[in-house]
Amino acid sequence: MNKEFIINYYRVEKAIAFLTANFRSQPSLERIAEEVNLSPFHFHRIFLDWVGITPKKFLQFLSVQYLRGRIGETRNVIEAADLAGFSSQSRVYDLFVNIEGVSPQQYKSGGRGLTIHYGYHPTPFGMAFIAVAEKGICDLHFVSDDDNRDEFSNFSKKWNCAMLVHQPEYTRTFIQRIFQPGRAEKLDVLLQGTPFQLKVWEALVNIPFGTVKSYGEVGMNLGCRNIRAVATAAGRNPILYLIPCHRIICKDGSVGEFHHGKVRKQTMIAWEMAKLATPDQ
Secondary structure: OOHHHHHHHHHHHHHHHHHHHOHHHOOOHHHHHHHOOOOHHHHHHHHHHHHOOOHHHHHHHHOHHHHHHHOOOOOOHHHHHHHHOOOOHHHHHOEEEEEEEOOHHHHHHOOOOOEEEEEEEEEOOEEEEEEEEOOEEEEEEEOOOOOHHHHHHHHHHHOOOOEEEEOHHHHHHHHHHHHOOOOOEEEEEEEOOOHHHHHHHHHHHOOOOOOOEEHHHHHHHHOOOOHHHHHHHHHOOOEOOOOOHHHEEOOOOOOOOOOOOHHHHHHHHHHHHHHHHOOOO
């Protein structure tokens, strides 16, 4: 993923923000291209390269009505694939995540005794900060040039007693495994969290690629009626995308809040659905 890819992502993100705000008017290709300061031809080519379908077809994945219809329509990955006619295509994108909590002592001490490697890398959804300990990935956030220092500061406070080593050559391999997975890619994560937070994060991992669930549905699966508690735990997820809190939305089909902005969350959901809708990609 080179610099041009990331630039094009931000162009597409801006276009999706415009489409989300102006969905009902069904803006033309020319109008969308004007919004991102590109010619219609150039914008159309970039959008196809990034998403795999045209902006017009992509609009359906931004619709509140469409997302509401997708909530809870499937029970597992195989059923999701069969119902949508994707066969085994969804397994191309599957990430099998094993969640492990830090020991109580390491939780209290801020990771004492751990060595954590970190780096900044381009991804399909912008630049990301990733941190990896011996037992697994312990942080993944999206960043901009303006908040790199803030993200690292927040991370270092959380793991204040661990040894932090900047080693992008090492962490790059994990980014590749997350965003360019082979079949049945397995990844371990190491988390600081309460027992309830860990339960919610484990539930999020079980939401298949390209599908969504409501906060209430996740809570029901956990035997918890407190939707606000579920939403709060999801919002404190320290490993974005890999623990897919972006796949949990409001029951009315709206995407809800997201630490890195609703547009990015909308982009991630729609991008995944579009990927499953285009098995040749």
